[in-house]
Amino acid sequence: MALDLWLVYAAACVGLSLTPGPSGLLALTHGVLYGLRRSAATIVGGALGFVLVVAVSMAGLGALLAASTTAFTVGKWIGAAYLVYLGVRTWLAPSPYVRLGAGQDLPEVSARKLFFQGFLCASTNPKVIIFFAAFLPQFMNPASPFLPQFMVMALTFAAIEVLYEFVVAGSAHTFAPWLSKARVGRWFNRITGTTFIGIGSALAVVNRS
Incomplete structure (x- = not known):
């Protein structure tokens, strides 16, 4: 993968x-x-779970590319549209909510369970999985081997x-109450949602060239 990409x-x-x-939210809660x-x-x-998801997504994309280059290109367009859709959904989503608890009242939990x-x-x-299937094709080079691309991504x-x-x-005790405020949470969703809309729109334009 080129440095700029x-x-x-x-x-x-x-x-x-x-x-x-x-x-x-799980990391925040824990x-x-x-x-x-x-x-x-x-x-x-x-x-490690995300690495597995990337592997599954890229394996499916590799099968799609082997079947049809046109299908792979169509998949990239659908992926860009999905990014915009996800951005809209995130923008309109309700504020994140995290239940704050008292650690001393919790039973002992092993590191393996966590x-x-x-x-x-x-x-x-x-x-x-659906998101990565839409997200990864925007940065893949069909002419390059998949394994190095998988490792980098x-x-x-x-x-x-x-x-x-x-x-x-690490900042959970400060961050969680702040994020749980309705007004702050809404703006957080709007900022991240707008980011995804921008990425999806930009990738759709790049795909035309």
């Missing part, structure tokens, strides 16, 4: 990570309930997501 991909991954979703150190297991599990909670949260959400997103979730979990 990778920079665009990395920026898009940052926007994706900042969008409210199950994994980010940060509040268990603290940053124990939440690390949740975050690592989620990162790990699998993070892994399952990231890997079993069908909307995540999967590891880039996993690294950004891990960094983001560590920040969220």
